[in-house]
Every structure is written in C-alpha cells, then in structure tokens.
Amino acid sequence: MFSYAITGASKGLGREFVRQLAADTTNMVLAIVRDPESPGIFEIASSHSNVHVIKGDVTDPKSILEAASAAAVVTGGKLDVLIHNSNAVDMASMSFNPTQIPFDAQAIRKIFDLPLSTGVYGGIWTTNAFLPLIEKGIQKKIVHISSGMADLDFINKSGVSNAVAYSIAKAGVNVQVAKYAAELAPKGIKVLALSPGWVETWEGRLTFILKAVMVETDIIIGEKPSQLIKANDALLKLFQVAEPELKGQIQPQESVRKCLQVIERLDAETSGLFLSHNGDNTRWF
C-alpha cells in the first residue's frame, strides 16, 4: 500500500491525480485543498474510502503545516509520494510581454505574487512540512508540477514571450527541485520537476494559459466561448513553431496517466531533473 498527497486537488490535474490514484484501492490518497467542501473533490471523496480530504493553503505556512499534521494522523506519520501541484496566476497580466511590465513596484509585485507564492514559496513550505512524513515513507518521492513554458529551448524556438511571471516562477521551481534533490539524496529522497503537457483543464472558466494570448476578455462561465477557441488556436500556432507535429491540448486523463508513469520511474539517477509527461526534456506536449 502506498500513500500519496496532492496539493491543489480541488480541480484540474490535481483532482485527476486523486481520481487515478484512488482507483487503486490499495492506495491511500490525501487530497490537499483550500476548500474541503469544493464539489469536485467532495464527490470523489464520498465515493472512495481511500481518499482523505485535508484543508491546506500552500501560500500560508501555518495552514500547510497543519495539513501535514492532519496527514500524519491519517497515514500514521508517513508518506510515499508528495505531488505539489497548486498554482495560481494574476490573470490580468498574463498577456504582457516583459517590456509591458510597468515601472511600478506595487504593480510588479502583484504580477509575480501568485505564481511565486503558490509555486516557489508554497513549494518550499509544502516540501518542508511534509518532509518528516516522506522520510518515513517507502518510495520517498517529491514531485513539483512545473511547465514546459519554463524551458529555455522551448521559449527560444516558439517565441512565446508572454506569461512572464508564470514562466519565471516555474523556472524557479525547477532550480528549487534541483537544490532539494542535492540536499536530500543522502536520505534516499528523490525530487522531480514535472511538466504535464498542454492540458485541457477548462471548467467553465478561462484557463491561465489561454488568457496569455488574449488581449482583452471577461471571465466567462458556461459553454466554451468562441474567443477562447480562437485564443486556443492562436496559442496552438505559436506552440507549433516549436513542435510542428502538435495537434492541440491533451485531456487530463492522458496527462496524469503519463505523469504517473514518469513518477513511477523516478529514481536516484533522474532525481533533480525537469522532465515532461513524456519522460524526457525535449517533448513538452
């Protein structure tokens, strides 16, 4: 029996990790969410006795320490795999290129705050809070969900110049992962930065990644709006510059299935790397 904890499990890829891992009834799955009542995760938890929903905000050190304590009670003090998946961005500035970032200290902090708080600070607090459990686990794996948008070759080839704070924060996550891997190797702990590919996680709202190519739009709830489809096509064209074979987004089921295969293969050799769901550092889609 293996135990898994996933942050940002209320929706999107986080919830899909919970769903796929919970399908193996020998697994124990801890879904870390800001709101334990959020309908998506509540539904999975009520139909799977091996899913435990735990309240935790990764941007709040006290909250994530409490989440780790609550997790320890459920698992008996140990954890095999931690997946730090939470992410948030400032939607209003996602379409900005670097030269559009204003000469305004408050404004620049606002642009960088969410991706740094969730990915970088949140990544450190979550890792440190759960580390005592991971040390007692069998698999000893820590995975941070990153993005191909932080890969230098990809940026240079595709020419995607926006999503600045998001991409910089994910690049920070990648370095952070390498630092943890270097420190924790003597304890047999493996750490990985993992990009999930380009994934359709739209749930009646704009995804951050699509917002990046839209000049102006409102958040729209309901059916996928035509401007979103247009933005998706624009992004696809940019991505195809780097990867001409790319047809479009993949579904969360495929992304998570492949991510779990990469996590399964994670060992001392691959610890510290930044890999895609395809298991290498060249194919980001």
Ligand SMILES: NC(=O)c1ccc[n+]([C@@H]2O[C@H](COP(=O)([O-])OP(=O)(O)OC[C@H]3O[C@@H](n4cnc5c(N)ncnc54)[C@H](OP(=O)(O)O)[C@@H]3O)[C@@H](O)[C@H]2O)c1
């Ligand atoms: N989708 C893609 O194409 C794609 C591509 C590359 C990388 N990624 C990465 O994959 C991961 C998941 O992406 P996604 O598309 O599934 O994103 P998503 O649908 O926006 O979900 C993000 C998750 O993060 C949680 N979260 C936000 N702020 C949080 C906080 N302060 N504390 C705890 N949880 C928080 C959200 O929970 P709430 O419901 O509480 O807000 C939500 O569950 C992210 O790290 C993202 O950067 C995604």
